Each structure stands twice: as structure tokens, then as C-alpha cells.
Amino acid sequence: MNAFRIRPAVGQDARVLADMLVEAANWNPVRSRTRVTVMEDPTVLHYIAGWQRPGDFGCVAEDARGVAVGACWARLFPADRPGYGFVAPGVPELTLGVYPPWRAQGVGRALLRELSREAAARGHARLSLSVERENFAQRLYVSEGFVTVAAGERSDTMVRTVR
Ligand SMILES: CC(C)(COP(=O)(O)OP(=O)(O)OC[C@H]1O[C@@H](n2cnc3c(N)ncnc32)[C@H](O)[C@@H]1OP(=O)(O)O)[C@@H](O)C(=O)NCCC(=O)NCCS
Numbered sequence: 001m002n003a004f005r006i007r008p009a010v011g012q013d014a015r016v017l018a019d020m021l022v023e024a025a026n027w028n029p030v031r032s033r034t035r036v037t038v039m040e041d042p043t044v045l046h047y048i049a050g051w052q053r054p055g056d057f058g059c060v061a062e063d064a065r066g067v068a069v070g071a072c073w074a075r076l077f078p079a080d081r082p083g084y085g086f087v088a089p090g091v092p093e094l095t096l097g098v099y100p101p102w103r104a105q106g107v108g109r110a111l112l113r114e115l116s117r118e119a120a121a122r123g124h125a126r127l128s129l130s131v132e133r134e135n136f137a138q139r140l141y142v143s144e145g146f147v148t149v150a151a152g153e154r155s156d157t158m159v160r161t162v163r
């Protein structure tokens with residue numbers, strides 16, 4: 001198992017978050033799009049545009065040399081411009097991604113737990129997300145306390161309480 005550490009995400013992490021957003025958007029290799037195509041999609045860009053806005057928070061996993069290997073972050077969306085996992089204006093929606101060589105080593109779960117701690121520390125009561133039902137990540141979310149609150153054609157909106 002490779003060693004990693006988790007630190008808070010900062011304004012200079014926009015590039016790292018963009019990389020992880022592409023990983024999250026391309027979770028299914030059969031439907032994988034180029035980075036440029038993903039980043040041109042306004043519904044995807046929505047999750048990092050203007051990072052780090054007031055209210056945005058997150059964490060980054062780094063290897064022993066300080067190279068980012070994964071990230072999880074959350075942002076608040078307004079009801080008139082929601083994210084895919086929107087449930088209410090005061091509930092931050094999270095995004096999670098880990099570089100392929102670092103998957104299945106506990107990074108994703110550690111990031112999710114840290115993000116939940118940070119959400120609670122900031123006074124949030126809940127976190128939300130959207131996940132496609134075919135993505136094994138849904139099992140990870142269930143095991144971390146997320147429950148499905150709305151079901152779309154292919155995706156579920158999930159919520160967990162953080163305090
Ligand atoms: C989903 C993702 C963030 C999980 O991160 P990760 O670091 O690989 O996850 P972890 O190592 O913490 O593993 C979490 C659990 O998932 C399981 N898991 C990991 N990889 C798996 C795989 N390929 N298939 C099935 N289960 C898997 C692990 O066994 C672990 O469960 P356990 O603790 O009971 O053993 C990562 O795989 C990823 O970036 N995927 C592409 C982007 C994506 O799908 N993001 C989420 C969009 S909603």
C-alpha cells in the first residue's frame with residue numbers, strides 16, 4: 001500500500017480539481033471523452049468554475065513527494081442553477097476523483113471522510129452527490145452513510161448527514 005496524506009484544498013488546486021473532475025466525468029471508460037470535451041461541457045465546468053469561491057471547500061490527497069493523487073470537494077449551488085446532485089440551496093454537493101494508479105488503496109474513502117468532517121466543522125448538516133447506478137462508487141457512498149433521496153434514469157441523488 002502506498003503512503004498518502006490528506007490536506008485541505010486551496011485556491012491553487014484548481015488544476016488538480018479539474019483533473020479529478022475529468023476522472024469523475026469519465027468514470028465509465030466506454031463513454032470516455034477527451035479532457036477538452038469534458039471541460040467544454042458547462043454542466044461539468046459548473047463544479048469548478050471560479051474555484052475557490054466563498055463556501056467552496058475540499059481536500060487533496062498527495063503522495064510522499066507532495067504530488068496530488070486525488071481530491072474531493074464540495075460547493076453550494078443555487079436552485080436556479082443546480083448541480084446534478086442538488087437537493088437544497090444550503091446543502092453542498094461533492095465531487096470525488098482519484099488518479100487511476102492510486103485507486104483501490106483507500107484514498108477515495110479517506111477523502112470522503114475528511115470532506116464530511118470539514119462539512120460538519122463548517123456547520124453543514126448534510127452533503128449531497130449524484131452517482132450513476134452502474135458506478136461501483138455508489139457502494140462506497142452507501143458504506144459511508146449516503147442514502148438515495150431521488151432516482152433519475154441512470155443516476156441517483158444521495159445525501160448523508162454529517163453531524
Ligand atoms: C470512485 C473512486 C473515487 C474511489 O476511490 P478509490 O480510492 O479507488 O476507493 P477506495 O480505495 O477508498 O475504495 C473504496 C471501496 O471501493 C472498493 N473498490 C475500489 N475499487 C473498486 C472497483 N474497481 N470495483 C469495485 N469496488 C472497488 C474498495 O474495495 C473499497 O471498499 P472496501 O473498503 O470495502 O474494500 C475512484 O475509483 C475514482 O476516481 N473513480 C473514477 C471517478 C468516479 O467514479 N468518481 C465518482 C463519481 S460519482
